[in-house]
Amino acid sequence: MQKFLDRWGRLAAAVFLIAVAGFSGAARAQGTDAAALDRPGFVAGLCGGAGPMAQAIAGGLESLAAASPEDVTWMAGIVAALGARQLRCVEPGGLILTAGAATDAVTGATVSPPGSPRTPVLNLRSRGAVENLEAALTLLSSRDAPSRQRALALLSRRPDAVPPTVFARATDLAATTAERDAIAELSVIAALSSPDMPARLAAIAGLAAEPNRRTLLRLETLREDPAYGTDTAFRDTVDAAIADSSFWVKLSSVLSVAYNGISYASILFIAALGLAVIFGLMGVINLAQGEFIMLGAYTAFMVQEGVRSVAPGLIDFYLIIAVPFVFLVTALLGILVEATIVRHLYRRPLMTLLATWAVSLFLINLVRVTFGTQNLQFVTPSYVTGGFTLVGDFIVTYNRLFAIVFAAAVLALAWFVLQRTGLGLNIRTVTQNRDMAGCIGIPTRRVDRLAFGLGSGLAGLAGLALAPIYNVNPLMGTNFIIESFMVVVLGGVGTIGGTLIASLGIGQINVMIEPLYGAVAAKVIVLLLIIAFIQWRPEGLFPAPGRRK
């Protein structure tokens, strides 16, 4: 159980990795301890032709773990000079030539340039080794972030040529946690092909501890390793690690599909909820609902601009500040539309479709004339950017999380209003039996008006939720309206539960089909599925009780 639990934290895995790397590094360090850097020997090796040069470079890399900071800096200078072809070989030690002056490579003393110095030649093989050494030196000595990044990138090409001890030391010196993780990962990769079997096994375990697609791929290449065929312990470890991490990778892909589906569903849900309230009550589809969503986003924009000019410090919280404004503005607008147009049409639902379409046309063009057709520029608050990795490749992105949390809050609000307030009781009563409700003295007309306002306000909140994650322009509402209809029609007449389940279902199916056939085809298939479903159950998932009309 413990084993399973500590996988869940990325941090725990990272700590484990570092521990593995540190352990193997410490084990190696004991063997090569105390060898203070032999400066003349190193320079002589560099000057001694291809063989001694390779040896010197490898030796230098080995000795880095134990070398003193001064030695590291000195070696960095020499290797840089070698790479820049500024090192000259003279007897007894080399020389570094810089702009006419010459320095003794070993002692650093200024000397007079000799007559005919020889430049050591870097062949293709040693060039790679020199690059590795240079990168390792940079990691150990430089504080300059871009050059450290370059060094890491260089090391990741041939991590197996670098001794684990060097990685251990670099991990200690890492400037940021991201860098520490990168170095730790490199050391694990290096350890995978190390000749030391316990270190290899520890590295495999380390990889399996942080399962994602990349590590799984890396583990799978180990099956081609010669040791896989000969060493049973190795084979068992590799197989166990692959089985283990492929489980987590599968789980994480299932989780991310579910997560994407839920976040899509929550946007659908908020968009459709207001529609469902209105449809349930009056049997009227409000074709202007998409435009109320759009107006909600525009109101949020106005609030953002207001906050920017009044209290710039609060700009990060404008979305929260905007909630009451957006709700009130769109709700009042909804009440206005109801009072002037819709109330005359309750007995002619199909004419309401046309009338509300006219309203939507009017609103779109009003906004277009006032604000223009460009997308609005929204500030993206910190809580809707970025994300964190939960398990495997499953990244919890904050913008989707925001949509989900917001939808849950709206659901709670709507549920509270409909189940726990007098207005809600009236709305439910009128929905169930309008005539009877009227007979017992419920002011059905006023309930209609307030419910229309509630539905419009909820649509406005949908616009608010979409503002930071969607293109906000006069036409944005039309993109939602058809899918919102389908949610409402699929859910059945105006129950919150039906709307919720319908949006979750549509969201999940959509996200599941999307990787197979693409976004457009997913939408097409989902809509066709719903159309087919309606034929089978014309009143949706949760039909209102009573006889069919």
Added chain:
Amino acid sequence: MSAATTPAGALPASPGLVRRFGGDGGFRTVTALVAAGLAAILVFGGALAGGPLGLSPYLVNLVGQLAAFALLALALDLIWGFAGILSLGHGLYFAIGGYIAAMHLLKHGFAVSGVVPDFMQFMGWSEFPAFWWGLESFPYALLLVVLVSGTVAFLFGYVSFRSKVGGVYFAIITQALVYVAMLLMFRNDTGFGGNNGMTGFSVIFGFPVGSAGLTVGLTAASLAVLLTALLGLRWLMTGRYGRLVLACRDDEVRLRTLGYRTLWLKLSVWCLSAVLAAVAGMLYVPQVGIINPRLLSPELSIEIAVWVAIGGRGYLTGAVLGAIFVNALKFWLATRAPELWPFILSGLVVLVVLLLPNGFSDAGREISRLGDRRGRGRTLESLRRTLLRERGA
């Protein structure tokens, strides 16, 4: 005609204004107008299009487009006004006709001039997709228009009407259907030209596109088809079949109880309406010279219902007049004040929906109803009318 054969769907006409707008005389007037237009185009066609007599080729073409729209509105009126089923997806059938017409024109153009259509060059195809086979023949294209639109309508209508999907649900589903079709057509790999659509028609029946004679011919054809449809539907809707359709609209359960199979009744009107809409699309596309998925946008399909609602549901003349009025206004404003058009259209819709429940064709009756209220009180007739209107939707 006598009072017994009032326009289908309309109630016995009351005297005065009614006759002028929606009553018996309305039908005759509109028919006469269409026929006169057709005759003028046929007789003076070449001269008209030539310009000296004042009617520019642009206007002749406009008349043709309006006729195609009027036919489309007639198709929707048939199913909405007479059978009481609102479709917000009639653009689907219009586009089926349009796409097949465009395919025929491109194939025909290829056969005559050997020019490969733009969209195929764009996709890098060297051959027409398999389903374009035979489309260079006009009779086959016409047959295909009828078959495809009829089949699509039959399949969709059969499942829907059988499970008694109706009212708002049906309207929403039809809109979803046309939206699905639009999404599909926006893809470039379906072989229908993708989001750019199809254009670049060069010849029609061997005549070069853009010539004055062809413009006149297409307009005359559109007017002729409109006239035929108008007379044919009039005949159909005043007969026994039309009365059954109306009965089904007003009380389907009672009709079923009497032993009529309303499923097949509704289905036949639905398919007829779809085929008419497809024919309208077939006439429309050669006149505008382009087709793209925007024809399938849900907005256009709603607009068709708006034409009918403004002109008058349940009156054949209402649909024709509504389509011509709204579209002529749109064309007129398109150059003068395009930004004003949406405001005017939305205002018009709200006004008509609130004040004239059955559109302009009912204007006279509404006015006399006001008179009824003030003076003679409610007659049994006006009560019945109110009931019907409220139930009919």
